[in-house]
Amino acid sequence: MSAKTSSASAxxxxxxxxxxxxxxxxxxxxxxxxGLSHVVPGQxxxxxxxxxxxxxxxxxxxxxxxxxxxxxxxxVDRVVVAIDHWVPASTEGAAQLHQILRHxxxxxxxxxxxxxxxxxxxxxxxxxxxxxVPGDLAVGTDSHxxxxxxxxxxxxxxxxxxYAAVLALGKIWLKVPTTIQVDVKGTLxxxxxAKDLVLRTIKEVRCDGARYKAVEFAGPTxxxxxxxxxxxxxxxxxxxxxxAGMVPPDERTFEFLRxxxxxxxxxxxxxxDATYERKVEIDVDGMEPQVACPxxxxxxxxxxxxxxxxxxxxxxxxxxxxxxxxxDLREAARIFKGEKVAPHVRFIVSPASTSIYKQCLKxxxxxxxxxxxxxxxxxxxxxxxxxxxxxxxxxEACASTSNRNFPGRMGAKEARIYLMSPAAVALTAxxxxxxxxxxxx
Amino acid sequence: MREVIEGRVWCVDDELDTDxxxxxxxxxxxxxxxxxxxxxxxxDPRFSKEAQAGDILIAGENMGCGSSRxxxxxxxxxxxxxxxxxxxxxxxxxxxxxNLGMPAIEAAGVRAIFHPGDTCxxxxxxxxxxxxxxxxxxxxxxxxxxxxxxxxxxxxVEKVRKELKRTEARP
Numbered sequence: 001m002s003a004k005t006s007s008a009s010a011x012x013x014x015x016x017x018x019x020x021x022x023x024x025x026x027x028x029x030x031x032x033x034x035g036l037s038h039v040v041p042g043q044x045x046x047x048x049x050x051x052x053x054x055x056x057x058x059x060x061x062x063x064x065x066x067x068x069x070x071x072x073x074x075x076v077d078r079v080v081v082a083i084d085h086w087v088p089a090s091t092e093g094a095a096q097l098h099q100i101l102r103h104x105x106x107x108x109x110x111x112x113x114x115x116x117x118x119x120x121x122x123x124x125x126x127x128x129x130x131x132x133v134p135g136d137l138a139v140g141t142d143s144h145x146x147x148x149x150x151x152x153x154x155x156x157x158x159x160x161x162x163y164a165a166v167l168a169l170g171k172i173w174l175k176v177p178t179t180i181q182v183d184v185k186g187t188l189x190x191x192x193x194a195k196d197l198v199l200r201t202i203k204e205v206r207c208d209g210a211r212y213k214a215v216e217f218a219g220p221t222x223x224x225x226x227x228x229x230x231x232x233x234x235x236x237x238x239x240x241x242x243x244a245g246m247v248p249p250d251e252r253t254f255e256f257l258r259x260x261x262x263x264x265x266x267x268x269x270x271x272x273d274a275t276y277e278r279k280v281e282i283d284v285d286g287m288e289p290q291v292a293c294p295x296x297x298x299x300x301x302x303x304x305x306x307x308x309x310x311x312x313x314x315x316x317x318x319x320x321x322x323x324x325x326x327x328d329l330r331e332a333a334r335i336f337k338g339e340k341v342a343p344h345v346r347f348i349v350s351p352a353s354t355s356i357y358k359q360c361l362k363x364x365x366x367x368x369x370x371x372x373x374x375x376x377x378x379x380x381x382x383x384x385x386x387x388x389x390x391x392x393x394x395x396e397a398c399a400s401t402s403n404r405n406f407p408g409r410m411g412a413k414e415a416r417i418y419l420m421s422p423a424a425v426a427l428t429a430x431x432x433x434x435x436x437x438x439x440x441x
Numbered sequence: 442m443r444e445v446i447e448g449r450v451w452c453v454d455d456e457l458d459t460d461x462x463x464x465x466x467x468x469x470x471x472x473x474x475x476x477x478x479x480x481x482x483x484x485d486p487r488f489s490k491e492a493q494a495g496d497i498l499i500a501g502e503n504m505g506c507g508s509s510r511x512x513x514x515x516x517x518x519x520x521x522x523x524x525x526x527x528x529x530x531x532x533x534x535x536x537x538x539x540n541l542g543m544p545a546i547e548a549a550g551v552r553a554i555f556h557p558g559d560t561c562x563x564x565x566x567x568x569x570x571x572x573x574x575x576x577x578x579x580x581x582x583x584x585x586x587x588x589x590x591x592x593x594x595x596x597x598v599e600k601v602r603k604e605l606k607r608t609e610a611r612p
Binding site for chain 2: 157
């Protein structure tokens with residue numbers, strides 16, 4: 001960013017953008033969304049929303065929507081409802097949330113409702129149906145909405161009252177964030193995955209290191225990641241406190257969206273000389289698998305240390321928006337094939353969407369997992385959030401591919417949760433203690 | 442919004458995440474009065490029983506990190522707390538609080554100058570948080586006009602309602 005500001009632009013007020021200021025991807029997208037040529041960090045803008053998504057939390061938006069005396073949703077083709085936390089409803093409370101959403105969808109003519117039978121984890125639904133495209137400003141009533149930043153979009157989590165305001169107005173106020181660039185180089189070794197890369201990054205940035213900030217990934221390692229891997233990486237920028245996490249779009253992004261994009265793409269890229277608040281360099285050459293230990297996602301240690309400590313687990317969870325796509329399930333299956341779950345261990349496998357469930361059925365993965373003593377559930381958030389199934393008792397430990405391990409996240413506050421890759425949990429399920437997948441690959 | 446907010450203090454520590462504020466098993470509850478019965482139950486079981494209208498919650502770093510659940514600030518607002526003051530906030534919790542019309546004040550170093558039971562006085566426009574019991578105080582950058590306006594109007598529902606009315610009134 002140049003240090004000089006012309007007097008003409010200064011007249012626009014304290015947040016006047018610099019006329020030739022280079023912009024990060026976050027700035028570019030928020031400029032577009034707010035109809036401005038430039039925006040600068042700290043500036044508050046009203047952004048036009050390209051896509052608004054809710055899961056069950058959207059039910060809490062219905063009352064405020066009516067209290068706002070809003071009559072119609074601003075654009076029914078930009079609203080997606082995807083229930084995922086309790087599918088099918090497992091409590092009377094959940095049934096009521098679903099009912100409120102169904103009634104609201106009917107009242108407002110919301111056509112894009114992914115209901116029971118056609119369901120999946122909300123972020124995965126947005127991804128696999130092409131609802132978010134490069135350059136979009138997307139909002140969702142879930143903190144892991146960041147995942148869609150892998151499309152080269154600015155995707156941000158909001159609460160239900162805010163969601164109601166978006167439904168009413170089609171816009172949202174946002175403070176333009178500064179950006180942390182995470183530059184990743186090196187080659188992920190055998191048994192080391194995108195999950196390990198992002199856990200390693202969280203260790204560096206810490207849980208609050210990206211609060212109010214955007215995280216923009218760059219570097220040759222990121223370019224080589226598949227879209228599924230980019231989803232995993234952007235998903236967990238939430239665990240750095242980030243407002244949004246993103247990968248600039250490239251041929252992989254366009255190829256992924258070519259036949260499924262619901263709206264025209266309008267790709268944007270960071271300027272070469274954009275100003276980053278901080279640059280974090282991660283070199284994954286020689287990096288071993290990583291584990292986030294209790295009770296914070298930034299308490300990350302190399303897996304070899306845990307292997308030496310013989311950390312026993314009672315439950316293993318392969319699921320969540322972070323790591324339950326086909327590549328995750330196939331990689332876990334490669335290790336689990338022909339094996340059995342260790343005695344006294346429960347292995348829960350929950351695919352990220354119904355279409356992934358069907359693909360697992362076709363490829364024989366459901367049989368492979370269940371033959372080995374795992375339980376293969378329908379698609380949902382499942383055990384990740386401690387409110388539906390796979391709940392932990394006190395003094396239990398769980399190896400999980402999900403994204404958060406705060407006290408009480410999966411049930412009892414005393415339960416210990418270890419976050420790791422799908423391959424690592426598969427071997428852990430077989431051995432009953434935290435295990436390094438490189439030993440068998 | 443009151444210019445001066447004063448109340449009895451409760452304290453929580455760094456990285457108090459939304460799972461600890463309100464556990465996942467309560468997320469199907471919509472009624473804020475019902476939610477308040479379970480707020481912080483794993484952290485301080487006395488809080489939900491003994492917290493009273495106007496009390497102030499003082500928190501450490503990254504208050505409210507984790508999920509987007511509005512249940513967390515909604516449960517605190519149901520008490521209703523006078524304000525939440527923290528060394529720093531996670532962004533969705535901060536936004537949700539303001540949107541619900543509950544003052545959320547970010548004041549670096551505030552946690553260290555309070556003990557449970559102290560009296561806290563917040564001067565919103567001056568940007569000062571005072572421990573009335575000990576006389577210690579910290580300053581904070583007052584909220585931007587945009588957010589003060591949101592609080593003044595009682596939260597986002599009221600603000601949007603007025604905005605929609607204005608839009609309709611246009612020829």
